[in-house]
Amino acid sequence: MEVKAVQFPELDEEGKGIRIGESTLSDIPIEVKAELGKSKLTLREILEIAEGSIIELDRLAGEPLDLKVGGSVIAQGEVVAIDDNYGIRITNVLLK
Numbered sequence: 001m002e003v004k005a006v007q008f009p010e011l012d013e014e015g016k017g018i019r020i021g022e023s024t025l026s027d028i029p030i031e032v033k034a035e036l037g038k039s040k041l042t043l044r045e046i047l048e049i050a051e052g053s054i055i056e057l058d059r060l061a062g063e064p065l066d067l068k069v070g071g072s073v074i075a076q077g078e079v080v081a082i083d084d085n086y087g088i089r090i091t092n093v094l095l096k
Helices: 043-047
Strands: 032-035 065-069 072-082 085-093
Touching: 065 085
Parallel strands: none
Antiparallel strands: 032 065, 065 072, 072 085
């Protein structure tokens, strides 16, 4: 089997196409997660979880929640109640 290097043509200014504008991408839905905290449990502890169980998280009460997009923290905030739902009030934007 003979292996050869691939030769690509040189690109010039004429090879450039139309730029994608911000407005084109702004309506794409992205999943956003609000993370209250984390905990590590053994499989035994998970199997023992029942109604009324308490799992201790790695955050202190009153500490800000993380708002994540694609696994990266982009902001922090506090829990708020909106009618019958929970929400997050942004207190600190980390990604600009």
